[in-house]
Amino acid sequence: MTFVQLIECRTSRFDEMNRLLDTWVEETRGRRSATHDLIGKDRSDDAHFVQIVEFPSYEDAMRNSHLPETDRIFQEMAALCDGMPTFTDLEVVRDEQLYAANARRLFELIATEGELPPLNNVMAEHYHGHDPANEQDTLGLENMRRECEMWRGAFDFAFTVDDQIAQGDRVCTRWTWQGTHRGDFLGIPATGRRVSMTGTTVFRCGEDGKLVEGWWQYDRLGLMAQLGALDELET
Template identity: 70%
Template sequence: MTFVQVIDCKTSRFEEMNRLMDAWVEKTKGKRTATHSVIGKDRSDASHFIEIVEFPSYEEAMRNSNLPETDRIFHEMVALCDEMPTFTDLDVVRDEQLFSATVRRFFELVATPGELPPLDEVMGEHYHDHNPANEQDVIGMDHVRRDVRVWRDGFDFSFSIEDLIAEGDKVCARWFWKGTHKGEFLGIPATGKEVSMSGTTVFRCGGDGKLVEGWWEYDRLGLMEQLGVFEELER
């Protein structure tokens, strides 16, 4: 789960503190685990500053805190403050930007050539999939992997994201898919045809940013037509 630390301090020596932080960044290159940091100044109090630091997890934040350089910088920072700074530790329970990035990464992984990459990077173990192509909902990452392999065995394909809209814990992706029919797909022998379709998927994300549920709508009928299924039926 993404973790955020909020550091609240007062100082009349911000320029010195800024140089101190630059020195810490330089000394911890390749070792620090923070992924993003921003410092804001209170508009009503020029001596009041708040720093927000993001980490991949609480464990990574603690590993960062235990660096010898961090401990030394902390004591020097306290000396520059007008009073003892306060620290607030937060587990992130909603991050729409993170959720959108996870959805993009999911489509990238599914379409990656070669061996199917692990999906646990983006998907919860008990992910619940609603797909009109399946008689029953798919629950669990293992079932999702099997479904994805059916498509990967049948096509070399890629996705392009046309729109991505996030609100709350849900992300709606409007996508375009194109592929080459290279192998058997749902009993249809390889045709070598270039095919394409559009679709929309709404994902729900958990507090750790991973996908936990998805609802799919796509032009499967159009895909079957491109593969020549209806031509065979008419003969």
């Protein structure tokens, strides 16, 4: 389970403290177990700072604390503070990347059986989609719905989210798509074949969390081969 340590301190010498942290990052390269380090300054108190350090587990945090560089640099940092820093140890009981959850929700909605649900809760009206398999970008939510309906008319399908990485306003999703060919697809009549393909989509999210831009990459050539569209070319 992920473990987080909150370190609070008061200092008027943050620039010096920041340089010490840079030194620690450099000196512990390849040996530290911390995975994420964030420092915030209190908007109502310029001398109040909160550091949030994330570890894969409590045991990893303890190994990190026992590094000689960690102890030495902490002592130097404490000397820059107005009083001893305070520590709060937290076992993470909920960790939800809200932008990533919105992206997952879109894949679920696209594959919903029956009528396509509204997408405006997860996508912006001015959504801009990039797909190298299409001659033109998909501009606007209504055009995105048409794109979805084209796929839904040709296949009964579902997505499996294999991996997700969220950073800033971007969410990258690696997915697997599996479907049954039930209707015309790019001029290919229904074959009834079970088909699959893998892909990756990077979404950019707006301030309200809705998806405003997307870059799609997937194995359409492999899909066409599974549908038999390349058979004549191979003979």
